[in-house]
Amino acid sequence: MVTASHNPPRDNGYKVYLGGVLSRLLEPHGRGAGAQITAPVDTQIAATIAAVVAEEFAGDLEVRPAAAPQMPEGTLPIDDDARAAYREEALELLDPAEFPHRDLTVVYTAMHGVGGEMVTELLGKGGFARVVPVAEQFDPDPDFPTADFPNPEEPGALDLALQAAAEHDADLVLANDPDADRLSAAVVDPATGRWRQLSGDEMGALFGAHLLRRGPLRGAADGAAPVMANSIVSSRLLERLCEVRGVGHSAxxxxxxxxxxxxxxSFGYEEAIGFNVDPTHVKDKDGVSAALIFAELVADLKARGSSAVDALDEIAAEAGVFVTDQVTIRVDDLSQLGEVTAGLRAEPPAEIAGAAVVEALDLTRDPLPGGVLDEATVTDALIYLTAQGDRVIVRPSGTEPKVKCYLEAVADTPGVDSSTEAIAEARQRAAARLGELRESMERLLG
Structure with a gap:
């Protein structure tokens, strides 16, 4: 798949996925069928490309476009039948019997990408009749004329959508990145009356709570108990919620x-606004089907006289407050990416923001809890847990020239009967601690 994803226009690239037969040959359990490749397949492909270039081009790398695109033998294009099958499978995820409410005005932006036609069509067929597309960003355009950095998380990226939401008195703003595998959302905060963009971790918790209430959108073929999952750099809130509800979880x-x-x-997410609500049919994050289910959950909350912000307080009352933030170190040269983590390995911190480090994992030599360490799972990342319950993760970005430091602070709440005031106070404590973590890590990494 050739894509610029959510990166600037000059950062075009491609993604490679495994077919079923190839997956079973390379991975005995076969769970990689339809998923993106992992090590060592990625380096093997890169080495093969380099060898072909060296042999066939002999230093002459001038681009000479062919008169017409040449499809390699055996290539199967994605045609209208595949698109129709996807539409049918996505609409099957909705539950109009138990979750029938559709009283929602949705503003949607495709961010100059490929999601516009599919998302608006599916929302309409799913019963959401009031969908307002952001016209300036609806048609695919690889130059991204209204967004230099077409990531819905970037400041200013949702300005046009929020303007349309105010004009149309909308209930929900939904945004895909250009290849439509990520989903962002904004809602009105009842306390302030202002629009608020939800973080990836907040959306992950809302999806998790909704799907714990609904149950898996598709049952496992072998009747196995469902498992929810998130990436290790995502918040631990979903893990805690699953623990409270007695549902399996994996990081x-x-x-x-x-x-x-x-x-x-049954559901998986990563904090960078990637969500998978249909792992049976889609082995990757999917912002299209996720948009359908997020509209369903917001409409259900509205019908109950509640909101997404209220639902986050309910989750906090049940599982505690988990707040997250990032510190980013940009580098000029990709070769510098490993220097930050190398420095931390040479002089590991004994404490962070006044709290002792009680556990440290180096994922170049330690497996994740419950996992195994092999060639595919070795990665340049460091994890620190403190006596105060904080978590700090440092790793080079996989897509951009920067080192990311993921921060998480926690605060307990009195329980499911917690008052709004008690939850607000817990959030304040966690936010203050998060600020201390940020200051500490900026000094350490600066």
Whole structure:
């Protein structure tokens, strides 16, 4: 798949997925069928490309476009039948009997990508009659004329959508990135009356709570108990909610190539607004089917006189407050990416923001809890847990020239009967602690 995803226009690239036969040859359990490749297949493909270039081009790399695109023998294009099958499978995820409410005005932006036609059509067929597309960003355009960095998480990326939401008195803003595998959302905060963009972790918790209430959208073929999952750099809130509800949970390395391989997964997400509500049919994050289910859950909350913000307080009352943030170190040269983590390995911190480090994992030599360490799972990442319940993860970005430091602070709440004031106070405590973590890590990494 050739894509610029949510990166700037110059960062075009491609994604490679395994077919079923090839997956079973390379991975004995076969769970990689339909998922993105992992090591060592990625390096083997890169080496093969390099060898072909060296042999056939002999230093002459001038681009000479062919008169017409040449399809390699055996290539199967994705045609209208495949699109029709996807539409049918996505609409099957909705539950109009138990969750019939559709009283929702939705503003949607495709962010100059490929999601516009499919998402608006599916929302309409799913019963959401009031969908307002952001016209300036609806048609696919690889130059992204209204968004230099077409990531819905970037400041300003949703300005046009929020403007349309105010004009149309909308209930919900939904946004895909250009290849429509990510989903962002904004809602009105009842306390302030202002629009608020939800974080990936907040959306992950809302999806998790909704799907725990609904049950798996598709039952496992072998009747196995469902498992929810998220990447290790995502919040621990979903894990805690699953623990409270008695549902299995798994944490994986960053990226859906790992989440797609979780056995019996019923829902998976990563904090970078990637969500998978249909792991049976889609072995990757999917912002299209996720948009349908998020509209369903917001409409259901509205019918109950509640909101997404209220639902987050209910989740906090049940599972505690988990707040997250990031510190980012940009580098000029990709070769510098490993220097930050190498420095931390040479001088590991004994404490962070005044709290002792009680556990440290180095994923170049330690497996994730419950996992195994092999060639595919070795990654340049460091995890620190403190006596105060904080978690700090440092790793180089997989797609951009920067090192990311993921911060999480926690605060207990009195329980399911917690008052609004008690939850607000817990959030304040956690936010203050998060600020201390940020200051500490900026000093350490700066």
């Amino acid at each position: 994986t390395l960053t990226g859906f190539k790992w989440l797609a391989r979780v056995e019996h997964m």
